[in-house]
Amino acid sequence: MSKIINVSKSPYAKLKTVPVGSVRVNGFMGKYFETLVNVTLPTQYDLLESTGRLDNFRIASGKMKGSYRTLFPFDDTDVYKWSEAVSFALANREIPELERILDSVIEEVKAAQDEDGYLGTYLSGERKKERWTNLAWNHELYNAGHLIQAAVAHKRVTSKDTLFNAAKRFADHIYNTFGPGKKEGAPGHPEVEMALVELYRETGERKYLDLAKYFIYARGKGLASVPRNPGPEYFIDHKPFVELEEITGHAVRALYLCAGAADLYLETGDKKIWQALNRLWENFVTKKMYITGGAGSRHDWESFGEEYELSNKRSYAESCASIANFMWNFRMLLATGDGKFADVMEQVLYNGLLSGISLDGKHYFYFNPLEDFGRTRRQKWFDCACCPPNLARFIASFPGYMYTTSSDGVQVHLYEKSTAAVDFKGSTVKIEQETDYPWSGEIVLTIETDIEEPFSVHLRIPSWADDFTLRVDGKALDLEPQNGYVKLSRNWKGTHRVELLLPMKPELLEAHPFVRDDLGKVAVRRGPVVYCVEQVDNPDFHVWTLVVDSMDLREEKGEILDRKAVFLKGKGRALSISEWEGKLYRKISEPKEREVEFTLVPYHMWANRKPGAMAVWLLRKV
Ligand SMILES: [Zn+2]
CATH class of the missing domain: 2.60.40.1180 (Golgi alpha-mannosidase II)
Structure with a gap:
């Protein structure tokens, strides 16, 4: 019963999920799964050790001396997301070595749990007195959410309750701490809402659903945020959830919150929640989502911009936000059976989600620009490492999303x-x-x-x-x-x-004229895959100067590393830049240009070869 979410008894789920282990992928996603098992999961485990994330648990349990070894209060979640990824991978593959490591990781996690059920390494030892004093920034409930999700996955796949019992004890601690007549509060970073609904589904204990509902309805009262810098909107705490009209604030927070609220709807049929979710979805998809399915156009506070504010070079489009987008749309799909939600899942999957991981399975983008001068490269890890293990758990769980x-x-x-x-x-x-x-x-x-x-x-x-x-x-x-x-x-x-x-042919797309960044430009899509121009395939001209005004694109089989793909080739023009030497502006004059042949490659595969400029949106007739 290795279901990602189990809506078999959810009254408002029109569609029911299937176990991850009931579907074996061996095509395009199969390659990602192979790489996940052979490269991504083992290298990520090494990084959890070498960066001190596992030591944090050993220090909290007293097995090791010292103080918290990493930078952020949410670093436990990297361990949890990795554990969830291994669990779902085990649903489809016997991997004894990884299963043994996972069991030892779980022992470290369990040992760090306090008598009262609290589990979190950041506020341990000397800092215990700070627990539940700073919900905006300390991420204790976010950590709990990832722990619960990992624990549920582990139990469903392996039938072991080692992690599950620890997670349930922490959830009980949280239930006994928060709610009406208890401490008032809401998570600074939503995520625990989805997890609590899943714990309700797993146990049948209604208190977890009630707590998820409490947390969603507690927003908009200043309980989850700080008044200034960045202020309540960043935390999606500026209004009650059911009154939200526009998707704003920190993109991952907003989209996880929507996914959690959709879970609540699947159980309760709450009409106000449902109306808010649909308003936010319309706003997101028609005014704020990148053509890659990426979300969040501002580096400042990793946030959504204004409507139609979709900068390409400065797009944030965090990998976690793409995953959250997929997760939210899956829940909307379960509620309705409407393919418009699956369309967004597909759009983000083949573009702004898989762009987050390299083809070699061990380099990651945190943010995913749609245009670059060649300096943005995937990294082996980050101090704030939310994206790499999130990508791992997504790839491991992918088979569970294909059917209902x-x-x-x-x-x-x-x-x-x-x-x-x-x-x-x-x-x-x-x-x-x-x-x-x-x-x-x-x-x-x-x-x-x-x-x-x-x-x-x-x-x-x-x-x-x-x-x-x-x-x-x-x-x-x-x-x-x-x-x-x-x-x-x-x-x-x-x-x-x-x-x-389904006939696949290259198509040129244009954006709403209010998207100033895309005005006078085209993007190329073939089937669900969005393309980009990358310097490495086009050494004779700078790809930022490419002008494409013809639909006449030729398909050609190509390969990047060991992955096959369809490349697109065509004839266009390149603007001369040599005459601009030493100038930033000039009086307007006819552009000098020459005919060139160009090659486009799938956007999600960019930056796997030699560094160079890239663009998704190409100049149209100038
Ligand atoms: Zn992330």
């Missing part, structure tokens, strides 16, 4: 070469996907089941697909998608072949 079930059948949300055994009405539906997605839109699904009664298979038709063709057992079907899905209803007993063709 409903009362009438099975939904296929994401396409990937894979095999799945989905439980439906007490029996199994085996689904094999043969595809080279996202490089090819040809998907062959083999569906095998013993189920006697008819049911439906719902296939997502992405919003980028202008057209599609569909055959079942060789017979062409002409169906209209409803809410982004075509519904194939029939008796599926036996083995059946479904062929879906």
Whole structure:
């Protein structure tokens, strides 16, 4: 039962999740999974040790002398997210060495827990008296959230309750501390809301759901924030959640809060929460989200900018914000079955999320610019290392996002070469996907089941697909998608072949004219993949001067490191920059330009080769 979130009893979830371990990916995401197991998880463990993050637990438990070894109060969460990643990876692969290490890590974590259930290494020893005195900055509830999520994942996958019992004790401590008639408070960094709802789902104990609800409704009262610098809006504490109209503040905080509020909705059907979530979603997707699915356009306070403020060179688009975006949209999808949410999941996945990790699996972007002069490179680690283990847990849990079930059948949300055994009405539906997605839109699904009664298979038709063709057992079907899905209803007993063709072709996109950064520019997308121009493929001109005004792009098979991809080639013009030598401005005159051939590569694969300039948005006719 290795589900990421378990909504099987959630009254307002139209769709039900499937276990991570019921789906094996072996295509595009399969490569990421292989690299995760072989490189990412072992190297991250070494870094948790060498940077002192595990020593923090040893110091808190008294096994080691010294004081807190790292910089930030939330460094425990790197250990928790790594533990969650290993747990979900174990759902699909026996990795005895990593499982043994995980068990030893859990022993260190457990040993650091206090008698009263409190668990957190930053405020241990001399600093114990500071506990729960600074909710805005000390991240104690954020830490608890990641601990609970890791513990639930670990229990679901391994059936061991070693970490789970510790997490539950901490959750009980928090429940006994906060709430009506107790201490008033709200998390400075949302995250625990999702975790508490999941703990309710795992245990059936309503108090955890009540506490999540309390924390969401406690916002807007100054309990989670500081009055100035950066002030309540950064913490999303400037208004009650149900009154929010615009997505603002720290991007990861805002999006985790929305994901937690969506979890609350799935359990309670709270209409005001639901209306707020939909208002915020509209505002985000139509005015504040990058074409890569990235979120947060300001480095200042890692925050959302104003509406249409989407700087490319200074885009923040933190990797964690992309993951939070995906997680929030998945919960909205479960509530509605509406493909517009799965479209955003796909948009962020293949672009602004996977750009966060290098193809070698051991370098990371914290922020993900859409334009660069060649200085931004992925790093092995960060003092503030939230993104690397978050990327690891996302990749490990990815198989659990591909399918859901409903009362009438099975939904296929994401396409990937894979095999799945989905439980439906007490029996199994085996689904094999043969595809080279996202490089090819040809998907062959083999569906095998013993189920006697008819049911439906719902296939997502992405919003980028202008057209599609569909055959079942060789017979062409002409169906209209409803809410982004075509519904194939029939008796599926036996083995059946479904062929879906989503025609992929390069397309030029433009942005709303208010996005001043993108005015007079085009972005190139093929299927769900957004492209960029990178200097390393285009040595004859500076890529910032490339002018593209033709749709005439040629597809070519390419490879970066060992990963295959589709590259795009075309003819454009490059502005001359030599005449600008020694000048920043001049009186306007005809630009000098020359014809050039250019190559575009998928944005998520950029910065894996020689450093150089990059741009997603390309100049259009100047
Ligand atoms: Zn991060």
